[in-house]
Every structure is written in structure tokens, then in C-alpha cells.
Amino acid sequence: MQTRILKQLALVATCFLPLPAPAAEQITVLTSYPEEVFAKFEAAFEAANPDLDVTIVWRMPHDALPYLRGPGRAHVDVYWAAAYRNFTILAREGALSPLTPDRSALPVSVGSFRLAGPHDSFAGVEMAGFGLAFHPGQLGSLGLPAPNEWSDVADSRYEGHVLLPVPSRVGFAPTLVDGILQGHGWQRGWDLLQRIAANARLVTSGATFLTDELAAHRGAVALGIDFFTRSAIANGMPLAFRYPSTGGLSFAQVAILRDAPKPAPAARFAAFLLSSQGQTLLLDRDIRKMPVRPDIYTADDDTWNPFANDAPILRYDPDLGAQRAGLVSALFDVLITDRHERSKSAWSALRNAERRLGSDAPATERARLARVERMLSALPVTAAEARDPQFAAQFDRRTAPDAAARVAEITAGWRAFFDRQTDEAMHALVE
């Protein structure tokens, strides 16, 4: 009886409920962030701006550019992604409208990287660094020290315990690899990458795959981007992460499309990303990106503060990295991915020979092994070519429509070059 009365009262009360709130104005945001990231920003922005309602359109960077160049652009107000190359292309094509957020709390640049795009066409909103993720317990059980530098995991003691992402398959990996190349130089960088690859299992899945593999003891060290590991650590995984003294930085941007249907609300979304609230949200344990506002970092925060560190990593040139991402990925595939087993055995044979001969080997033997190493390290692309925008443009599938055919032709030549070099090196080794 009491229940029935309560239900009747509840029904009467329902009649006096306020009418639903009027429809909020919708803005459309194109992004490639994972659900955990965009959903938190979406919810926080809508809570702070109840008159606005965010619609997410999701596309990976390689898929977003053609979408934003096509009719889909007419629906999009904001582009928000870690896809620097796309932003520079769209800015060059005049597809972005000037963005003028309150910059009073924003630095002009981080290291050598200017946060604002040309003519304020976009703004940097967050960044991520690259380094070594590892499982201290697993390393301990293997008797291996925690690595500090990229070169540490090139040591043969790490053989079979390293995970190396493939740049053509894992979104963040081109900048990871380019950070090593910029830090060590073109020739020495590839030499180091080959030695690391000789110890590594190649990985073609991104996101949390690396941390999951480490947690499952299917590898002890992984070369990767910081936030997946730092988020995993914040959520209880027994992992650690170190930034070597050289490496890349990845920046994410926000821009308003020139033809945005809702430019004013779009500007409010961009301003939110750069606000204290939006930047603090980057420190969430499920996100763990680096804010671009120095005032967000606190002394007791475990986030690596790029503004407090004069590390060489800050000298990384993202423009060069973006310019030659296609070239680096193609060369990595031909040199490492496609011939991994052969390359591993060649480097392993060289290491064994070095170990056998020892440090007091005769000069002629040392010279012979140095010649073998030079053969294995030889590259079909010079350092000058690697900095040449015209040369790199041949490999850019986003701007060169016929890139696939041209890349196939060029890489066939590289393949023959590496096969020849390896054959000669192995021949020289057994002389």
C-alpha cells in the first residue's frame, strides 16, 4: 500500500518536472585521440559550456587529411590531433582560419619548436616524449641493468628482450626513430637502430600493446612513447620509463577549419584545450600527456617537465621529422623489417667475431671487422639526401599521389643494395 502511494506521488511529481533543457549548439571536432582522451575532454568541456554539445568525428591522421580536403570538411569545426604534418599541410593549403587564443600563459616555443603555426593557423596543445619503457622486475630476474640510453639496449646482453615498433605500422614510431636519427646523426643513428633491431622483436601494434607485452613478461624493454607507459604506471602496472638524453618530441595541435560552420563555439573549444582546466586534464592518469603551459607543472608531479630540463631532446626538429617520416619508414622497412632475420644473423655473426677476437686482436683483424661493420651499416641514402625536402617528398603518401609506385621502384634498388652489402660483409667475415 505504502509503495503504491509512493509510486503515485512520484508520478504526480513527474508532471512537475522542468521541461528538458533546450538543445545545445553542436560543434563537430575531428580527432584521432583514443576514447579515453577525447571522452574526458568532451565531458569536461560540455560541463563548463552547457550551451555547447560536442560531436566527435574520428579518423586516424592518414585518413583525416583526405577527409578534411574533401566534402567532409564542410561539417567539421575543429581539428584536434597529434598529427603535425597534417596541420602544416592544411595551413599551407589555406584550409585553417587564424586561431588567437589567450597566449599570456603560453610560451612561444618548446625547445626549438614554435607552438603556433604559421600565421596562427594552429596552436600546439600538448606533447609527448619518447624513451625506454621497461619492467624492472623482469630485468632484475634476467640480471640486466635498467637502461638509460638507446645504446644500452644495443648491447648483446639484451638480445631477445627488446621490443621495437615498426614505423610504417605504429603511428608514433616514425618520430621515435627520427628522434634517434636526429640525436645520433643519420649514419650513426641507423647503425644504432640496426644493432638494437638485432636484439629486438619487431612490433606492429600500437596503443597499449607494448605495455601489455612488458607486463606479461613478453619482453623486458620497449622503445616507445611516454604516455602509454606513464598511464599504465599510474594505473598500477609495475613498469618504469626513462627519457634518454636524445630523442624526439611529438606535438599535438588544434585548429579551426576555415569553413567551420560554428567558428565562435569552435574557438571556445580551442581555448578550453589551452586553459588551465584543459591543460590540467592532460595529467589525468588515463591520459598523461605533457601540457604546453609551464604553469601546470608542479614540483611534486612526476611528469617530466620539458621547461625545467635543458635536455638535447628539446633540440629535436619536428619539421624535419615530419618532412621525412615517409622516407624513414620506407628505409626502416627495407633495412630492418623486411630482412629482420637475415640482418639479425649478420649482426650476430659480427658480434661473435668481435667477442672471439677480443680487444687485443691484431690490427689487421680489427680493420677487417671494422670493414665488415661498415658494409653492414652502409646506407643507400646520404645524410644530405635525408635532409633534402625534394628527396623526402617522394615518400610522402599524403602529398604525392603517385608515391606508392615511386617508393616501390626506389626501395627495390635499396633492397638489392642491402643484399649485396650483407653478402659481401658475410664473405669478408669468413675470409
Place this chain on the structure above:
Amino acid sequence: MRLSNERSRRARLCAALAVLAYAMAHAAEAPESEISPTVADASRDAYSMPMSGLPEDLRQRFLGGRALFRQVWVIAPSADDAIDGLGPVFNRLSCIACHPRNGRGFAPEGPTDELRAMLVRLSMPGDRDKAPPMPHPDYGDQLNELGVPGVPGEGRAAIYYTVREVTLADGTRVPLRAPSIRFRDLAFGDPGPTLLTSARIGPAVFGLGLLEAVPDTTLEHLAKRPGPHRGRMNLIWDAALGRLVPGRFGAKANETTLTRQVAAAAHGDLGITSSLHPVENCTPIQTACRLAPSGGAPELSDDQLDDLVTYLRFVAAPARRDPTDVVVRRGEQRFGDYGCADCHVPTLSTAVDALPAALAGKTFQPYTDLLLHDMGADLADGRPDHLAGGQDWRTPALWGIGLASRVDPRAGFLHDGRARSLLEAVLWHGGEAIDARDAVRDAAPDDRAALLRFLESL
């Protein structure tokens, strides 16, 4: 003599070969190692761990399925044609949105808050007894709030709460919020006064392969128990088998297998077609929806569907914490004393011949009987679903529930997330569970605290 020796030698050889063949055949059948259905992990990833001992081929499918479960789907056409086909109308962009970290969804805090991990099922009163819900002619069987660009979402749901208080025996007052649903921005007009609605948050998704592998005979046996709490099976017509099959997934046990459950959710929540749901979820009046590009026929391939199902089958359930703690044991005792364990049956076993074989013959502690129970008027949605009436709900599994808020602090309890704590959830119980609810309400504070401590240990 020579012939005899030769025969003997051949016989021994044949026998040896037979033994070898038998051993090889059984070696091929047997899993590489024993699979453990629970995992001792109390972190925020506790609902996301694979069962240990998965053979490599299953592990690869598990990882493939996990990537799809976390995948944000893309509007067609797309260069990423394996993951395009979102919508044309949908609720969220990924599975993980409504099952954050594989955990429970959550209800909006009020009418201005969006349904971020919740949806509203719709239907019309049917004139067929024991049938599936009859979709609304214009809005279908679920309000899809969002649409791809150029396609209007069907409308928005707003959740309003009226709060009442329950006073416990020791004077503690517990506020309970009763939700009601109102719609706005409806794209196809007033759905009419007879529309039936039911709000649902996403359930936690782990240990589902074990629940699927519980034999039908166990459910039949449980449904025949003496007493007021024996429960009823929901029976669903299986066209392939040509017979009625007990449902075991969904808040009203309206899906019989994980494959059907996953395909239905992909279709209903994301607008992703599959071989089980090959037609886009557009009603006849939804012209723009019907004209929108498709991501393929179907958009979710059978291989992808298999991967998703494999993933959900082999996500481990978290192991209990502190089961020998004195307070936990006292709470467990009260759980039985109050009658909770009559429906939240602690232990079930999979069939010895269950498929996949890796899950056969496992005994586990889900705290459910997978049966429907009348939970009273206060929890009723008034929306029948096959044999489930408007007051009926399938007993939800309680395993892992003590980690719900750790996995996601927003996690809600009960089918629509109205309960913000385990105590609130208990106090919403009615119908067949009214005695258990009253026992908790009237319990000594120490006993009530012990009961809750026990639930938190699950």
C-alpha cells in the same frame, strides 16, 4: 617361426603406432596449458586481463578482439575500411565508451548531463505473448542519440531523479534516486503515449565465456529449486537450432550466446552491421539514415566478430581479495542468512563438454543463477522482453563488483545505474528479494558493514 616373429614384430609396431597416434591426437586436442579463469589483480586493469595460460593462437585472437573492443569506429567511406561503418545512427563511437576499462557504465547526474555510458531501449506494447519486444516504427528498439554528419540523431534522452530516503534500523538515512526518462529534440516527432522505455548502463565485461559455458541443464535445475527464489529462464527462439534456448546475457537474459550479444550490441549501439544483423539500423521514416554510405556488407566481418567474441570469452574474472578475513567471512555468512545467495548463487560450473574446450569443466564463483526474478515495482521498467516481464531482471553476477569503483569511479549499480553504492543497490531490491532487502535494512550495523565488506571482497 620366421613368419611368426615377423607377425609379432609387426603387431608390436602397429601397437606402438596406435599408441603414438592416440597420444598425438590427444596432444592436439589438449590445450597447451591449463587455463585459469580468474586473475589475482586488484588494479584498475582488473577487468581487462586475459585468462592465464591461453595458447598462442587464442592469445592472438584475444589481442585482435581487444583492439576492436577499444577501437573508435569511423564513418564510411574511409581509408581504414576494416573499421569503417559507424552509424548512420548510433549511441557511442566505441564499445569501450559504455564499458570503461571493461567496467560498468554510469548514469547521468541529471537532465543536463549526457548519456555517456547508458542507452534507452524502446518498444511498443506487443500483442504476441512471450515474443521479443516490438520496435517503435520510427525510432526502432533503441534511441540512437547520434548520427553521422548529414544524418540526424534520433533525439536526446534526459534523466531526471526524484529522491527518497530509506531509514535503516540504526537510524542511518540512505537517499535513493528514482530515475525517469524524458526526451528532447526528437527528430521524427512524438513517439506516442504507449512507448515503452528502459534505460541501461553498460555492464562489466569479464568472465563471460564461463557464463556462456554453463550448461542449460544447470539453469533448468536452478529454476526447479523449491522455494520462492527459484527464478525462471528466459527462453529465446534459436532459428539455427529450431528450438527455444535459455537466454543468459543482457539485463533480461534476452540473448543466448556471446556471439549474438556482441553482434546485437555492435548493431544497436554503434550501427555496425554483421552477418547476424546485415541491415543498417534505420527505420523507414529515416530517409537520410537509409541513404548514408555503408562501410561494407557486413561492416563487421565474421573474423572480426569471432575476434571480439574470443576476447570477451577469455577476459578473466578478478579473484576475490581477503576471503579469509574475519569480517569478510562474517559478511559471507550474512549473505547466506539473508537469502542473497538464493539468487546470487555463489558457485557454478561449466559443462564438461563445453566449447571452447579450454573452458570445459571449470568451477567458478560468479554469484548469479542467470535466471529471471521479479524484483518488484520500484525497479520495474514495465517493458517485457520474451518471457521476462516488466518487473523481471536477470540476477546480475556479483563477481568483481568490489572493484567496480576502482576500475572507474563513476561506475553505477543496477541496470540503469541509479544506485551509487552497493548499499543503495541492495535497498532497491523488491519483489522476490524483499525479505533479503528488509533483512539488510533491519540488520545490526556490524552485520550490515560485514555484508558490504564481503561484497567489496568479490
